[in-house]
Amino acid sequence: MSAVKQLKIQEFLETRAFGAFHWRILLLGLTVLILDGFDVVAMGFIAPAIIDDWKLGHVALGPVLTMGLFGLAIGALTGGPLADRFGRRKIVIGAVFFFGVMSLLSAWSPNVAALSVMRFLTGLGLGAAQPNAATLASEYAPRKYRSIMVTVIYCGFTLGAAGGGFLSTYLIARHGWQSVLVVGGIVPIVFAIVLAIMLPESAKFLAVRQGARDALMRVLGQIEPSVADSSTTFVTTEHAHVGQGAIRLIVSKPHTRVTLALWVGLFMNLMTVYFLNSWLPIMLKGNHFSLSEAALVAAMMQVGGTLGNIVIGWEMDRFKAHRVMMGTLFVAGGFTVILAKMSFALFGLMTMVFLLGYCTNSTNTGWTAMAASYYPTEMRATGTSWMTGIGRFGAVSGAYAGAILLSLNWSFGELFMFLTIPIGISIVAAYLGCRRSDRTMPLLRNAPSR
Template identity: 30%
Template sequence: MSTDLRAALDDGPMSRTQWVAIAVCLLLNMLDGFDVLVMAFTGKSVAAEWGLSATQLGLLLSAAPVGMALGSMLVAPWADRIGRRPIILGCLTLSSVAMLLSSLTQSAGQLGLLRVLAGIGIGSIIASSSVASAEWSNRRWRGLAVSLNATGYALGATLGGLIAVVLIGGYGWRAVFLFGGVATTVAIPLVIWGLPESMDFLLNRRPAGALTRINKLAARCRLPQLTALPEQLTAPRSVSGNYRELLTPRLRRTTLLMWFVFFAVMAGFYFVTSWTPTLLVQAGLTPAQGLTAGTLLNLGGVFGSALLGVLAARFALRSVLRGYLVCTAVLLAVFIASTSQLGLAFAVGIGVGLLVNGCVAGLFAFTATVYDSQVRATGFGTALAISRTGAILAPFAAGALLDAGMSPQQLYLGAGALFVVTAVVLSFVRVATSPRVAAPVAAH
């Protein structure tokens, strides 16, 4: 008897082991959402205690994103070499230590360095956990699994804001970092318990004891046992080899297109989320109404990612993602014009948040189908690093265009056009079609 174990995982029902692994990845992204925005939650209190200027506070706010870009580009690709689980555990340890030490810092320089280190851990965890959640899901629920993983980020940020308000009011800003460090530390044993190494990695990289580990996981997932590892058609590559592989003729077009898609989607996302409250006020709403619309936009994002996952379980993920991109463009085109009716503006704001966050979640899920398992973390990590460029440039570019005389309506139309172009580009991205090799198995 022979079978393809990965195909069995793809086409079979979801087991408890698989759902637990996906739930752990969701928890990790919730922690990441809190850890990334902890500086935003505490910034005012930190600046007041140390007498920081706006420029100095801005540098502190930028420290974690810089670290995330470094982690995505330089650390996450090692998950293709030594495994998703060791990278996640190592980066959880780094992030927890950095958060705990942040509660003891005595200067902005110390805090900034620790924020970079925490960002390195966070960026690596986001890429690795997204890959792990995709690899532990079957084909039907893969879009939902990765989308839920992305939803965790928004949930963590939302809950983190509420927790920060309570802790700062009662114990000061250091308590927020302490809480984040303790919560991240507690996640380490949860990962050890509930997030096994992915079957894809074990089948492709063949670490020591791979066959035994694969069979233990197969038993837990109610899959057939292997009597021997399948024949490898290609030799495992080094980390540097994986980087080079992304730009070989086989993957060059896919990689360059994915870099553009990640850059464009993140640029649009960060423009919308960072400028919406200000631009709505400029369009005629009061400051309080602008902040309310911004909050509703983020609230809509929590549901948008989950909805995309549900739709992806019934329809082709690429088609769902393209639909999200086009619908986002349509709502952006009418967003500012809707401010004459407050209720309509709030409703459109929720819709924009639902769709634009869903675009990010869908992009994460789609990336898992684009690269084969040998370069999946490398491809994901480098694309995330490229996306940070869009996240950094978009808010600055919007400000410069406003200063040059562009209206809010024109900015939203431009962002909408970018989403439409991205939907078109997405049509030309090839999905991975790595060959499957039948492996000898033993019946239960």
């Protein structure tokens, strides 16, 4: 008769070497974000073709773009609680399949009203897929690779957005704007089948669920064969919540302060990024650069952000996360002041915007990595997704703030000085709340099960 043995789930997952299993999770999550990024920005690429085809004014297409952003926010707010209740795997697969179907159906929209509804529905799936893919990856990541695994996955968004630009140019010229939505629908539907075959459920989620022993044994066996058998007792310091919803938990003590800090921090960070994403080309054109030069400068922000995503994850795995965030945001604030006060030729401006994008886009993913590391399993998907959903409203606010300030004829320098306000608030949020998360995390991880 085999002796009874114990397996500490948290310790086992956090001390494994990074192997083939982790590469599979990383590549699947990266692909989800690539598809997500392509579909999120698809409307921006096809908007001029729709305006020409339907004989619309620019303002008439506004509801389509706005409804997509609201769909992203609502999808994130609802996807997290669903993942904490039913599992990360089911929600990620379902969300990818759903936004694929909605994108495909969008191609046959007869008018702006129908397309607006379809883009809202597409946004629901997109918003639910993104943070839950990152959450699942974080729950399998070895401790010393957790932040960089999350931030590398988020590089998929910028890769999908950039690739979408090249692919859209090719497709629209040959097959019309509908073809972009068709491709953006069929590929996620097919990939949802791949996910159903290859994506495992989170072992940490299974460990706190009753009746999931066999599934947990199968998943752990993929990481290390024969690590568990019928005699193994699984031990976890975390627990399934009973009687309380995960939303209530993330705003209850001891999580209240950190939750609010994460919400405020990402809200302000996304306000900054979407202010620049939406209006930087127009700001540059008003500062005597050509449209092609403005587009080139704006592209450097995304290039810098992709590099920053990787580096900040590496830094957060090795140093205090809140200090990395504060330092990066402080440097971002410095770059905005320099851009506001000094004049640059094209190459100098490209360099400065590259560095600014490096700081602002990387801290966006840094907030996600911080949330995924802070919250216990019982509320991790909800905590990460709700932070993302709240942050999406910051993105909407940034786009609107730029429109208002430009209508008031603010100068190039005044617009960049304005950005020091949301960046400064993000720094304060990182200090007040996330410093506490660095201290509280070990206590939460070692808390006894209830």
